[in-house]
Amino acid sequence: MNDEEWILDPYENPDWGYARNKQLLLKTFYAEFSSSIFSTIINVDNLNFYGGNRDYSWQGLIIGPINNVLYKIIDGIYYSIDKILKAEKVIFKPGEYTYVYSCNNENKIFSVKIILDGFKTYVVLKALANEPCWFTILLDFRPAEKWSEGKYSINFLNNKVIVENSITPLKLIINGFDKAYPLNLILNWRYKLGDGFRQVKNGIGFIEHYRPVYLPAIFYSSTGFLEMKVPLPIHNTVELANFKKEKLNFNFGDTYIGKALRLRLETLFSHGLIINNLWFPEAGAWWFRKAWIRDALEGLRWNIKTYIQFFNWSSKIIFLIQNLLNTLKSLLGLPIIFNDSSNFSSDSPPQLLNVACDLASLLKCKNLFLKIVKTASFIAERFVKGLNISETILKDSILCSSSNSSWIDSIVTINGKKWPLRLPVEWSEKGVNPFENEFGLVEVNAFYIEAFKKILVLCEKFNVHKPECIKELLKILLDGFLKFFKRSSSLPVLTVSPLYNLSDHTLSSPSLIASSILANIVYDNKELNQIWDLTSKKLLVYRRLIALGKEWQPFGVIVKLTELKPYLNDFEYHAAVVWPRDTPYLIKLLEKLGLEVKGLLLSNLDHMLVEGVFGYCNELFSLPIGKNPFLTFESNNPVPVKNPAQYWSHWCDPYIEHLNELL
Incomplete structure (x- = not known):
């Protein structure tokens, strides 16, 4: 082009x-x-x-x-x-x-x-x-x-x-x-x-x-x-020396939206480091210009079709996924940052299995799938035996991790004590050690259920024997999810601790993510409609279009429905703010319910054109509350804060899947 x-x-x-x-x-x-x-x-x-x-x-x-x-x-x-x-x-x-x-x-x-x-x-x-x-x-x-x-x-x-x-x-x-x-x-x-x-x-x-x-x-x-x-x-x-310069070759037409979509793919194309002879998408610009495994997998999940169908990167992505599968097995987990084994993440291993399954299915690659089955069986066997994988262990039929081991990982100091804001602050007065592997995180459990279910479905597609250990663990986790997380007519519980007999019912985006990926596994359409009704009333945030129109459109969801405050620092980093990394899961939920998603796509595309780093997507957004020192016609829109070029905010597959509606 x-x-x-x-x-x-x-x-x-x-x-x-x-x-x-x-x-x-x-x-x-x-x-x-x-x-x-x-x-x-x-x-x-x-x-x-x-x-x-x-x-x-x-x-x-x-x-x-x-x-x-x-x-x-x-x-x-x-x-x-x-x-x-x-x-x-x-x-x-x-x-x-x-x-x-x-x-x-x-x-x-x-x-x-x-x-x-x-x-x-x-x-x-x-x-x-x-x-x-x-x-x-x-x-x-x-x-x-x-x-x-x-x-x-x-x-x-x-x-x-x-x-x-x-x-x-x-x-x-x-x-x-x-x-x-x-x-x-x-x-x-x-x-x-x-x-x-x-x-x-x-x-x-x-x-x-x-x-x-x-x-x-x-x-x-x-x-x-x-x-x-x-x-x-x-x-x-x-x-x-092993990586040659590439050029893109695609066209979405001459409309303004078509041009904006082309820009979104072009800037996605620019993400990537070379580490250990691997192409590895960095987490973002500036301080995030490192190989964060969690961020890479989240971005891959929502860009895999774009990479394969538009960039022709099949071999590059397979090489990366195979390397991460090897890393997971050899280190008994996935570090937060590639080549740095000081800290591990609980949400990366199941997300790796999910992305790998999506890749194997898309490419019809049985060899890759066999490697996935082998890795998943290894994980399942360890969990069933009560052994640890990546800050996670099976307890009381759910997978428990340290509270800050998933993506909501901000830690603050309260009364001289370090406290992860994944957990309610009032728990700090209940004798809780937040850094023990004693916390069931709803998204981690949901990602594992989703991954093991995908693997069993793909076993039929690839004519591969279904491992008993995966079937056994999936049943345990499903029972545990129903017992500890699922709630009638509401989003699932955000965090539970069987040891401390505590549960956090705060409405949250991780709970929405869990609901979305467990559609037709744990939740039927009636329940999903109830969840969407609650989400639309309590968590959904709107944004007025600037470049692509003038209408107010849905933009994203609040991470945690706590006290509504403007973002200032780490105390609000994972609270009443909007992270675009959550929005593709909302889109998938709406698709399952046969509802409109065009507004979400337009509002996120519009942001990319009018604020922050041009052509890229911001890390998170503050609600437009508090005293604004200089009012403009945009002042009621969510406010971009922190990193303005974040990889996992830069999802393209939802646009590719809805081109006919957009162009």
Whole structure:
């Protein structure tokens, strides 16, 4: 297909403390670069330099992960033609974006294109102006998750400048210029969105970050070109040699929605790291640019058809799934982060079985299915024997885990004691140890039931013997779900503890997920209708369309129906907020009931176009409550907070399955 251009207005959006500011993001296997669509000005040596702002302290050029460490190298790129410029627009295309300016009192346009690319031995960031200009680069060498500052070493050579830093094992090579003039300037930069946490201070706003950035020199380029190259460690270059650049080839027509759908697939295409010679979708941008297994599996579940049918990635996905099946068996569980066995997750193993089954079914791959059966039998045998798998053990006919081992994993300090907010705070006064494997998590039990049921169904399809251990465990878990979780005319219980004789009946998205995936297994249509009726009244959140219409449409569901508060920090992270990762399960529930899903699809697609990182999807949304320091016509929409480019929010299969309704 021909790359599609998107013309974006270069303005900020002050609603909810600039929460909806548009950002731009470029990604490769080993790096990403991001900046705001909004240009700022700095004055250096009596020249006005213009460049894309950074609202988050994580923006700029991030390299890695390298040995599980991310490194920030460049904060921003600025340019000057010694004239007063006015930002006119930003042009975004997959893999590049261009800032376009008009010149004061002149009928001419000045533009600078930013391109990020990855090669076998290095990552390169390029700035291409349409005429000769000056450049300066704002540097911030450091491990990205640390706030430390190192000592810079600048080596000015004839045709390049080499920058190194005492706390970073990477160097930056700058070339493409005619002349370089040492500057040695430090600026204190304000990042008004910080890292996404908020506070109440004259209304609700973000906790700002301030950080010194270093300008080593100004560079004059007669061609308007500047190249910034970061060589990669040798072990990374060997891996990258096995992965070739690919191009997409599909078309959804010329309508605005068709163009938006194409963009959604193009940006999905950009997700992926290379780790141990594996393609592995990273959890998100910036601090989530790591191989979180749970996030990868959740994203794979709702993108598997897109990957196979549109990207032709069958072998790549099979290789990843087989590797994870091997990891699960060898480590007796799945770590939260790939290649880091310090912490395990309870929800990843059953989700792996589900995704693997979906893949085997889609590809009609019996060899993969046989591996799935072998792994599932191994798990079932251990559970029946009372042995642990990935923070989970069979107790009283349900699978019990530590309370923070599934995706609702936020931990806060209450009265000097660490407490996971998966559990009601009042349980902290009941002598509960929240980190014991004593908690039945509704989604973990439901995912295992779903997985074992799928396996038995596929055994018939592939003419494979049904293992007795799987049948036995499935019966136990079904009985346990009916006994401990299922409730009449309501969502199932969120969390139970047979040991402490406690149960949490809070209405929640994990309970909705369990209901959706256990349709026709535990719940009949009458019960599902009752669940939907309750969900629509208590959990469903609406959003007004901005780019794709003006109607109010359903957007997603609240994670936990606790006290309605604005999102500020980890206390609200998994509370009365909306996570788009939950929405595909809601869509599946509505499909089973024969109900409309187009509104959910449009509202999530609309978000991708008008706020946060353009073309990507936010991690979570606060309810629009509290004092807004600057009201706009969008103020009653859910407010994007935290990471603005989250992989598991970026589901495409539901769109593929409803193309006829959308186009």
